[in-house]
Amino acid sequence: MDNDRESIGNLRRKIFRRRLHNMEVFAAWVAVWTVRILFGWLIWLLSALAAEAVGIAISVADFFRSLPSRIAALGKKIRGAMKDFALGFVHGNVWEKLSYVFMGFGNIGAGQYIKGGIFFLIEAGFVVFMALTGGSAFVGFFTLGTHAQSTGETVDEWGNPVVTHGDNSLLMLLFGVCTILIIIAFVCIYFSSVKSGRAAWAVRKNGERPQCFKKDVFDLFDKKLYKTLLFVPILCILAFTVIPLIYMILMAFTSYDHEHLPPASLFDWIGFDMFGQVFTSAKIAGTFFPVLGWTLLWALLATVMCYFGGILLALLINKKGILGRPVFRTVFVLTIAIPQFITLLTMNNFLHIDGPLNTLLMDWGWIRERIDFLGSVKNDAILPRISVLLVNLWIGVPYTMLITTGVLMNIPKDLFEAAKLDGANPVTLFARITLPYVLFVTGPYLIQQFIGNINNFNIIYLLTGGGPAVPDYHIAGKTDLLITWLYKLTIEQNDYNLGAVIGIYTFAASAIFSIFAYSKTSANKNEGDFQV
Amino acid sequence: MKGIGLKARRITGNVIAEIVLIVLSLIWLVPIVWIILQAFREEAGAITYTFFPKGLTFNNFVRLFRDTLFLRWFGNTLLVAVCSCVLSTLITLMVAYGMSRFQFKMRKPFMKIALILGMFPGFMSMVAVYYILKAFHLDGQLVSLILVYSGGAGLGFYVAKGFFDTISKSLDEAARLDGATSWQVFWKIIVPLSKPIIVYTALMAFISPWSDFIFAKVILGTNREQYTVAIGLFEFLDTTHKSTMFTCFAAGSILVAVPVVLLFIFLQRYYVEGITGGATKG
Numbered sequence: 001m002d003n004d005r006e007s008i009g010n011l012r013r014k015i016f017r018r019r020l021h022n023m024e025v026f027a028a029w030v031a032v033w034t035v036r037i038l039f040g041w042l043i044w045l046l047s048a049l050a051a052e053a054v055g056i057a058i059s060v061a062d063f064f065r066s067l068p069s070r071i072a073a074l075g076k077k078i079r080g081a082m083k084d085f086a087l088g089f090v091h092g093n094v095w096e097k098l099s100y101v102f103m104g105f106g107n108i109g110a111g112q113y114i115k116g117g118i119f120f121l122i123e124a125g126f127v128v129f130m131a132l133t134g135g136s137a138f139v140g141f142f143t144l145g146t147h148a149q150s151t152g153e154t155v156d157e158w159g160n161p162v163v164t165h166g167d168n169s170l171l172m173l174l175f176g177v178c179t180i181l182i183i184i185a186f187v188c189i190y191f192s193s194v195k196s197g198r199a200a201w202a203v204r205k206n207g208e209r210p211q212c213f214k215k216d217v218f219d220l221f222d223k224k225l226y227k228t229l230l231f232v233p234i235l236c237i238l239a240f241t242v243i244p245l246i247y248m249i250l251m252a253f254t255s256y257d258h259e260h261l262p263p264a265s266l267f268d269w270i271g272f273d274m275f276g277q278v279f280t281s282a283k284i285a286g287t288f289f290p291v292l293g294w295t296l297l298w299a300l301l302a303t304v305m306c307y308f309g310g311i312l313l314a315l316l317i318n319k320k321g322i323l324g325r326p327v328f329r330t331v332f333v334l335t336i337a338i339p340q341f342i343t344l345l346t347m348n349n350f351l352h353i354d355g356p357l358n359t360l361l362m363d364w365g366w367i368r369e370r371i372d373f374l375g376s377v378k379n380d381a382i383l384p385r386i387s388v389l390l391v392n393l394w395i396g397v398p399y400t401m402l403i404t405t406g407v408l409m410n411i412p413k414d415l416f417e418a419a420k421l422d423g424a425n426p427v428t429l430f431a432r433i434t435l436p437y438v439l440f441v442t443g444p445y446l447i448q449q450f451i452g453n454i455n456n457f458n459i460i461y462l463l464t465g466g467g468p469a470v471p472d473y474h475i476a477g478k479t480d481l482l483i484t485w486l487y488k489l490t491i492e493q494n495d496y497n498l499g500a501v502i503g504i505y506t507f508a509a510s511a512i513f514s515i516f517a518y519s520k521t522s523a524n525k526n527e528g529d530f531q532v
Numbered sequence: 533m534k535g536i537g538l539k540a541r542r543i544t545g546n547v548i549a550e551i552v553l554i555v556l557s558l559i560w561l562v563p564i565v566w567i568i569l570q571a572f573r574e575e576a577g578a579i580t581y582t583f584f585p586k587g588l589t590f591n592n593f594v595r596l597f598r599d600t601l602f603l604r605w606f607g608n609t610l611l612v613a614v615c616s617c618v619l620s621t622l623i624t625l626m627v628a629y630g631m632s633r634f635q636f637k638m639r640k641p642f643m644k645i646a647l648i649l650g651m652f653p654g655f656m657s658m659v660a661v662y663y664i665l666k667a668f669h670l671d672g673q674l675v676s677l678i679l680v681y682s683g684g685a686g687l688g689f690y691v692a693k694g695f696f697d698t699i700s701k702s703l704d705e706a707a708r709l710d711g712a713t714s715w716q717v718f719w720k721i722i723v724p725l726s727k728p729i730i731v732y733t734a735l736m737a738f739i740s741p742w743s744d745f746i747f748a749k750v751i752l753g754t755n756r757e758q759y760t761v762a763i764g765l766f767e768f769l770d771t772t773h774k775s776t777m778f779t780c781f782a783a784g785s786i787l788v789a790v791p792v793v794l795l796f797i798f799l800q801r802y803y804v805e806g807i808t809g810g811a812t813k814g
Contacts, residue, residue: 171667174660174663174664175667218713221713221715222713222714225715226633229626229627230626230627230630232623233623233626233627234686236682236683236684236686237649237683237684237686237687240657240664240679241657241687242649243664244660244664245649245656247657247663248656248657248660316549317553319546320546321546328557331557331561332557333796333800334560334564334793335564336796337792338789338792338793339742339762339792340743341762341765341766342765342785342788342789343564345765345781345785346785347563350567354579354581356583359581359582359583360583363583394559394563398560402800402803402804403804403807405804451651461746491750496659499656503652503656507656511648
């Protein structure tokens with residue numbers, strides 16, 4: 001009996017050891033596979049990058065090789081158009097000739113009174129505009145103001161110095177940009193009016209009647225509906241995106257900083273000075289490059305962590321036989337649905353050095369002294385950086401979970417069955433089927449996330465405010481991204497030209513990345529690996 | 533034997549997964565529970581050294597309505613959200629239809645330009661937008677906020693265009709044979725078929741004014757009467773107000789979050805479809 005019991009005990013121990021051994025083997029095997037996958041990706045990524053670099057180099061070389069012929073072709077086209085334009089004047093009748101000076105006369109002569117009248121009114125309006133304000137605004141664009149606001153030269157009857165208002169460079173720049181756009185628009189309308197007049201006469205000379213105005217309007221709701229549809233949206237885009245953007249880009253070439261603030265003083269064009277200063281001025285370069293480095297690191301880590309975290313969470317929630325799936329889903333969706341400024345400000349207070357998380361950890365006896373998660377007291381960079389990444393994970397994982405859930409459901413089941421028959425294990429299944437499939441479908445989303453993270457203003461501003469601020473940075477802290485630094489430089493410091501330069505560099509970084517990434521995903525799409 | 537082993541393994545696996553999920557949900561819920569508790573907290577002060585409040589009260593909500601402009605801010609935000617929701621949805625659909633169904637010279641360039649413009653950091657142009665609005669004496673007013681929010685909608689047509697591309701063109705042609713113009717095709721055929729994408733666009737446009745505070749703050753400046761909830765509540769947390777107003781901030785946050793959360797949870801299907809461009813029908 002004793003012997004038996006002993007042997008059973010031994011057997012149990014043996015089995016236990018075997019299981020333990022199995023688990024060790026499993027763990028080692030997971031580790032090996034993780035390393036293999038990571039390594040494989042790294043190689044894949046590097047080779048893709050290299051191939052892409054070669055591809056870009058070749059296409060750039062091609063572009064420059066074909067440049068002369070392209071320029072020649074363009075020149076030929078322009079010359080052709082100009083010749084056509086001049087010949088139209090020479091061969092045209094009186095009305096057509098008149099239309100070169102008075103817009104719309106070509107149409108009026110051919111019988112399109114309303115259309116011609118509208119063209120003529122546009123010209124009249126443009127002339128009046130240029131005479132009244134446009135002309136001076138156009139000149140102002142180049143001078144940006146000639147006399148500054150001055151105090152003290154003249155004295156009023158009580159002996160106080162009188163403030164004489166000077167030019168406002170800021171408004172002059174803005175009106176200048178608008179005027180130039182109006183001039184460009186007018187030139188386009190001018191050419192199209194000449195063309196339209198000649199087209200009307202061509203019809204007339206064939207002995208037919210040119211299209212009446214009513215039919216023109218009808219066309220705008222049928223064949224040419226796109227013109228009607230796009231008119232208002234394009235005006236909006238011009239007013240709220242394009243003009244502001246041109247305006248800001250131009251600011252990068254001016255001396256608009258805290259020492260040249262309109263209306264008190266003027267600023268002027270200074271060319272590319274500011275672009276160089278970002279690299280040459282020790283203080284600014286010493287901030288720009290570390291902040292750029294952190295921005296890229298942040299964007300990469302934040303995107304990758306949220307992405308994989310989200311996929312794993314989605315797999316976990318959708319595991320066969322999990323109870324309470326809708327409850328879990330709702331819990332995680334809550335963080336997406338609550339407006340972000342609320343969750344972030346809540347987190348800011350929750351992680352505060354005197355906040356509830358520290359209180360809880362102290363009460364449970366897990367920590368001895370309070371942890372400065374957000375770097376509000378100490379100047380340590382690591383902890384606040386980890387904190388913002390983790391809070392971002394807290395916010396971002398549910399997004400990916402929500403989006404990949406549907407994608408996971410759609411993976412063709414026979415892929416898994418076939419792989420299982422070939423003896424594939426769960427890790428291989430994940431690495432070779434699940435992940436590539438999800439990556440394929442959500443590729444564009446991933447790119448958007450990366451760009452969004454480069455420009456993730458809210459999380460940094462509301463959580464750490466960019467802190468901890470350090471003296472060797474120029475008005476920036478250790479968690480500042482380029483975008484929050486830009487905010488501090490412009491809204492708080494009024495160094496608009498430097499802010500504009502930083503903005504342009506940020507844009508360049510994200511544009512290059514997304515063009516590269518989109519070309520990769522569209523290339524993937526063409527292969528159609530997963531298209532059923 | 534083997535079958536039982538497999539079953540046992542699956543059950544242990546599920547138990548572990550269940551435990552992990554519960555722990556994760558707790559991590560996700562604790563901050564939210566905490567802010568809800570703060571809204572009902574009786575003691576004053578910004579931070580208390582206990583997780584659970586010592587006493588509960590509705591007083592914070594009363595103070596929020598009586599002593600602050602919260603109700604007005606809420607109304608402002610609702611107005612902006614509704615208007616910009618309608619306008620942006622209209623604009624987005626119009627551009628998307630134009631891009632999906634018409635061939636014209638500027639089509640390809642316009643699509644490329646839209647992609648590039650979308651990549652510029654949004655508030656690089658913020659200051660300029662402010663000066664443009666100021667030049668028209670529109671700064672500090674809600675109208676300008678509506679204009680700014682819906683003005684950019686013309687660039688976000690990609691998702692809707694992708695959706696329209698999937699609607700068969702033979703429908704258009706059939707209608708046109710019956711004498712319908714493109715304008716009628718758009719309103720009578722395309723729009724009724726595009727419920728998911730309309731809901732997605734409208735949802736996004738409706739939610740963003742509740743969240744955005746940086747654009748709103750620059751444009752509205754110091755005109756407190758016209759604030760939206762985001763700026764108003766943010767103001768409660770500045771150094772001078774925080775010690776007295778923190779619990780009111782929590783109360784206000786809950787009042788803002790509840791309607792938005794409900795809306796989102798009911799419409800999340802459309803959200804997922806919109807983001808993945810209809811790649812998933814989950």
